[in-house]
Amino acid sequence: MAPRRWLLLLFLAAGVLQSLAQPDSRDCGLAEEASYVDDTTTLAYISDAGFTDAGMNYNISAEYLGFSRRGHNLRSFPDGVRNCYTLRSLVSGLKYLIRAGFLYGNYDGLNRPPASFDLHIGVNFWKTVNMSTWGADQGNTATVEAIIVVPNDLLQVCLVNTGSGTPFISSLDLRPLKRTFYPQATAEQGLVMLARLNAAPVNKTGTIRYPDDPHDRLWYPWFDATIWAEISTTERVYGVGDDLFEVPWKVMQTAIVTRNTSKNIWFGWESLDAEPRDDDPSRPGYVAILHFAELQLLNASNGELRQFYINLNDELAYPTGFTPEHLVSNAIYDTKPSRHSGYNFSINATANSTLPPILNAVEVYYVIPSTNLGTDSQDASAAMVIKAKYGVRKNWMGDPCFPRTMAWDGLNCSYAAANPPRITSIPPVV
Ligand SMILES: *[C@@H]1O[C@H](CO)[C@@H](O)[C@H](O)[C@H]1NC(C)=O
Ligand SMILES: *[C@@H]1O[C@H](CO)[C@@H](O)[C@H](O)[C@H]1NC(C)=O
Ligand SMILES: *[C@@H]1O[C@H](CO)[C@@H](O)[C@H](O)[C@H]1NC(C)=O
Ligand SMILES: *[C@@H]1O[C@H](CO)[C@@H](O)[C@H](O)[C@H]1NC(C)=O
Ligand SMILES: *[C@@H]1O[C@H](CO)[C@@H](O)[C@H](O)[C@H]1NC(C)=O
Ligand SMILES: *[C@@H]1O[C@H](CO)[C@@H](O)[C@H](O)[C@H]1NC(C)=O
Numbered sequence: 524m525a526p527r528r529w530l531l532l533l534f535l536a537a538g539v540l541q542s543l544a545q546p547d548s549r550d551c552g553l554a555e556e557a558s559y560v561d562d563t564t565t566l567a568y569i570s571d572a573g574f575t576d577a578g579m580n581y582n583i584s585a586e587y588l589g590f591s592r593r594g595h596n597l598r599s600f601p602d603g604v605r606n607c608y609t610l611r612s613l614v615s616g617l618k619y620l621i622r623a624g625f626l627y628g629n630y631d632g633l634n635r636p637p638a639s640f641d642l643h644i645g646v647n648f649w650k651t652v653n654m655s656t657w658g659a660d661q662g663n664t665a666t667v668e669a670i671i672v673v674p675n676d677l678l679q680v681c682l683v684n685t686g687s688g689t690p691f692i693s694s695l696d697l698r699p700l701k702r703t704f705y706p707q708a709t710a711e712q713g714l715v716m717l718a719r720l721n722a723a724p725v726n727k728t729g730t731i732r733y734p735d736d737p738h739d740r741l742w743y744p745w746f747d748a749t750i751w752a753e754i755s756t757t758e759r760v761y762g763v764g765d766d767l768f769e770v771p772w773k774v775m776q777t778a779i780v781t782r783n784t785s786k787n788i789w790f791g792w793e794s795l796d797a798e799p800r801d802d803d804p805s806r807p808g809y810v811a812i813l814h815f816a817e818l819q820l821l822n823a824s825n826g827e828l829r830q831f832y833i834n835l836n837d838e839l840a841y842p843t844g845f846t847p848e849h850l851v852s853n854a855i856y857d858t859k860p861s862r863h864s865g866y867n868f869s870i871n872a873t874a875n876s877t878l879p880p881i882l883n884a885v886e887v888y889y890v891i892p893s894t895n896l897g898t899d900s901q902d903a904s905a906a907m908v909i910k911a912k913y914g915v916r917k918n919w920m921g922d923p924c925f926p927r928t929m930a931w932d933g934l935n936c937s938y939a940a941a942n943p944p945r946i947t948s949i950p951p952v953v
């Protein structure tokens with residue numbers, strides 16, 4: 524097996540921060556013109572009405588109103604195969620975190636959530652949303668997140684009906700990220716979140732979110748008292764100089780350690796090939812990002828040392844023993860996606876270590892290609908102008924020509940390899 528490429532973040536002079544575009548949050552199905560400030564995140568939510576011209580608004584049923592306000596209403600798309608949101612005024616080439624939230628909450632009174640539907644970002648497949656993953660006791664919820672580089676100043680997020688129930692959506696958030704962040708997200712590939720775990724958080728039930736994290740990531744609590752002990756500090760944890768992840772310090776202030784120095788911390792997952800797809804038959808590649816900070820003041824002259832190896836499937840994933848710095852957040856991460864049928868990370872103390880291995884947080888993403896080409900942008904703009912001027916045809920949503928199976932009714936497109944599809948004719952407008 525080829526050596527895996529891992530990279531340790533070094534201490535470097537702090538980079539110049541770039542100014543960021545504003546976060547941008549839509550509460551889907553909220554009455555047009557309505558807006559509010561979310562209590563937990565202090566972010567403003569606006570109605571999604573200006574971003575799609577399809578679908579119908581619903582309120583969820585009263586018994587589920589205990590959930591966050593974003594989930595109280597939604598937009599459902601009973602008509603058409605593909606329905607899209609168009610997000611404008613983005614910065615072309617900038618990296619964004621994009622998050623869609625779903626809370627069924629028996630909005631249709633049928634007590635039958637859709638089994639699944641697909642999400643596309645632009646013309647690229649994003650994820651199949653499985654509404655049965657979280658049980659009915661939770662009102663059937665799902666949250667999906669991706670980190671992508673937007674190719675354009677306009678981005679479309681589409682819900683695709685795959686015959687397993689009516690697609691709907693409760694919220695859609697867009698968060699600009701620094702360009703240097705998550706270097707694995709590029710123009711060619713996006714990252715879809717599989718897990719983002721906060722080890723041994725103080726509050727074991729809630730997710731940690733803005734304002735502790737300017738990038739508004741969701742951190743899920745992770746702790747198993749039967750396996751691990753927890754350690755924590757009340758002191759501030761700072762990032763390394765050239766911090767590519769800026770994990771909130773509240774996340775880094777807590778960690779798991781093994782109860783016995785000779786035991787391993789381990790975690791793992793199975794590859795998602797349970798969902799083989801015609802448009803992407805190969806196994807997805809994964810990247811893992813492990814976040815470490817020492818939280819105890821060690822006495823080196825007394826021989827105290829915490830040093831460990833990081834292994835993936837019983838091979839060294841990082842070439843040497845690693846010792847985290849006191850109160851400094853650092854990451855060890857895959858620079859390239861790896862492909863295995865199963866992943867088992869284990870972290871074990873080196874022979875010289877007097878303290879058990881530690882882990883503060885971990886993120887796992889799988890890679891989606893973002894290389895499908897949408898319709899030639901001038902052709903697409905022209906078609907959208909015509910659509911806006913003369914009213915909507917039923918499936919005039921999303922990209923005009925791509926994918927072929929969802930091309931706009933009445934348009935004729937030409938497809939040449941390696942070039943964006945072109946519109947060859949537009950039907951006479953009635
Ligand atoms: C949803 O509830 C709000 C507030 O009670 C109400 O103003 C709105 O008309 C309802 N919307 C629908 C689609 O029933
Ligand atoms: C959705 O998840 C449930 C529970 O994990 C699983 O049984 C079901 O097969 C999944 N459905 C789809 C369409 O993936
Ligand atoms: C923990 O999180 C839950 C859910 O967000 C919240 O209701 C509760 O108040 C929090 N507890 C503490 C001690 O912060
Ligand atoms: C730690 O594990 C080693 C090897 O399994 C065992 O010999 C030792 O007794 C354990 N120590 C404690 C404190 O449980
Ligand atoms: C560190 O260990 C040395 C040697 O045992 C001891 O003399 C010293 O007091 C310790 N320092 C602290 C801060 O505990
Ligand atoms: C993963 O590796 C650890 C340590 O090598 C082992 O204890 C654990 O059983 C493994 N888990 C799986 C699911 O293979």
Ligand SMILES: *[C@@H]1O[C@H](CO)[C@@H](O)[C@H](O)[C@H]1NC(C)=O
Binds near residue numbers: 832837871872
């Ligand atoms: C830690 O794991 C590595 C790789 O699995 C193994 O070679 C090494 O012997 C282990 N170290 C100790 C001290 O157990």
Ligand SMILES: *[C@@H]1O[C@H](CO)[C@@H](O)[C@H](O)[C@H]1NC(C)=O
Binds near residue numbers: 873
């Ligand atoms: C362990 O300590 C010895 C003595 O200081 C040193 O020679 C050796 O390189 C150390 N091993 C590791 C894995 O750091």
Ligand SMILES: *[C@@H]1O[C@H](CO)[C@@H](O)[C@H](O)[C@H]1NC(C)=O
Binds near residue numbers: 935948949950
């Ligand atoms: C579009 O293509 C169809 C099928 O190839 C053809 O019959 C039709 O004439 C074309 N329409 C125009 C306006 O070129």
